[in-house]
Amino acid sequence: MAISKKNRLTIFNKYNGKCGYTGKSLEDDWQIDHITPISHYMYYLFTSDYNDINNLIPTNKIINHYKRDKDLESFRKYMITFNKRLAKLPKKTMIEKTRKRKLYMEKIADYFDITIEKPFDGIFYFEKL
Numbered sequence: 001m002a003i004s005k006k007n008r009l010t011i012f013n014k015y016n017g018k019c020g021y022t023g024k025s026l027e028d029d030w031q032i033d034h035i036t037p038i039s040h041y042m043y044y045l046f047t048s049d050y051n052d053i054n055n056l057i058p059t060n061k062i063i064n065h066y067k068r069d070k071d072l073e074s075f076r077k078y079m080i081t082f083n084k085r086l087a088k089l090p091k092k093t094m095i096e097k098t099r100k101r102k103l104y105m106e107k108i109a110d111y112f113d114i115t116i117e118k119p120f121d122g123i124f125y126f127e128k129l
Helices: 005-013 061-067 072-080 082-087 096-112
Strands: 031-034 056-059
Touching: 005 056, 031 061, 056 061, 061 096, 072 082, 082 096
Parallel strands: none
Antiparallel strands: 031 056
8 A cells, every 4th residue: 555645744753754773864766664564464455554754764775774664673673782792894895796785784874873883772763752
């Protein structure tokens, strides 16, 4: 089921134009994420609850991509250990694919204000409000 323009605007404004996970301003290519993913609704063909406004959150595209189909608690656990994955990235590389992966990971770290020494605090932006 597609999200109407009116509902898309409502979701954009839900956190004043900020990503519900990071609190950073939404970019032009922002997306709507299902907090509980559609894949976790066993009966989603028979209900529209997965598109309930309370299950929808505005997010920057890269964050939605990184979350994939994780539910909220799985994503939280994954992000808590993000700094360890960041630490494993090579300092220098000549491999283009590795360079792109490193830039991707560094961008996600920047959105969440994560460094190798400073892990994710376990609380998403929308939970702090």
